[in-house]
Amino acid sequence: MTSEYPFIARQGWPLILVCAVAALVLYYMAGAAWSLPAWLLVVLVAYLYRDPEREVPPSPLGLVSPADGYVTHVVEDHDPHLDREAVRISIHMDPLGSYTLRIPTEGKVMKIWFPSQEEGDEGLARESSSPGGAIERYAIWVQTDEGDDAVIVIRLYRWSIRPQCYIHIGQRIGQGQRCGIIGLGGAIDVFVPADARIDVQEGDKVRAGSDIIATFTRQTQERAAGSD
Secondary structure, eight states: OOOSSOSBOGGGHHHHHHHHHHHHHHHHHHOHHHHHHHHHHHHHHHHHTBOOOOOOOSOTTEEEOSSSEEEEEEEEEEETTTTEEEEEEEEEEOTTSOOEEEOSSSEEEEEEEOOOSSSOSTTSOOOOBOGGGOEEEEEEEEEOTTSOEEEEEEEEOTTOOOOEEOOOTTOEEOTTOEEEEOTTOEEEEEEEETTSEEOOOTTOEEOTTTSEEEEOOTHHHHHHHHTO
């Protein structure tokens, strides 16, 4: 069966092609020795844009890591997108990891905030300075069938390539499903409910789609039942 997603993400194909053409030009004009660095660059770009399959763990209430990287912060924080108290799990993407982003939990895409300098801040992600020199670009709000909410905020570094998003508002998505790609990496914040169980700590290395970073509790459902 042919996968919908090739092992090397399609977003990397143009860069690989450019590098390969440069390598061929150098080979024919200057010889094999001069073309070697360009061929090595072809291999490096192909490696960085790899998009391997990941085995999602059997944990319906678990939130998987949205990216390959390292946990830099686990702190109680205010989620400005949903105006709630939450726990923020920040992940610095591994420069040598996969650039593919994955949705932490199964549910429905409720909203996507895109930055815009023309429409103001209403309903849009703010472009503001963030820790580590990153800049917030956009955020994704996902709500489970049980009413639990997770917000994924994508922040770019100066050298990052603008994220490409595979999903849209109203779409139902699966846990660990691919949702986008950030060329050259960036930073990810995941806002989870304040009563969620946190399964990672600062310094942990995590893999997108396969490592659990937090787990929803049943308190959301209990609060909903109690209000009826």
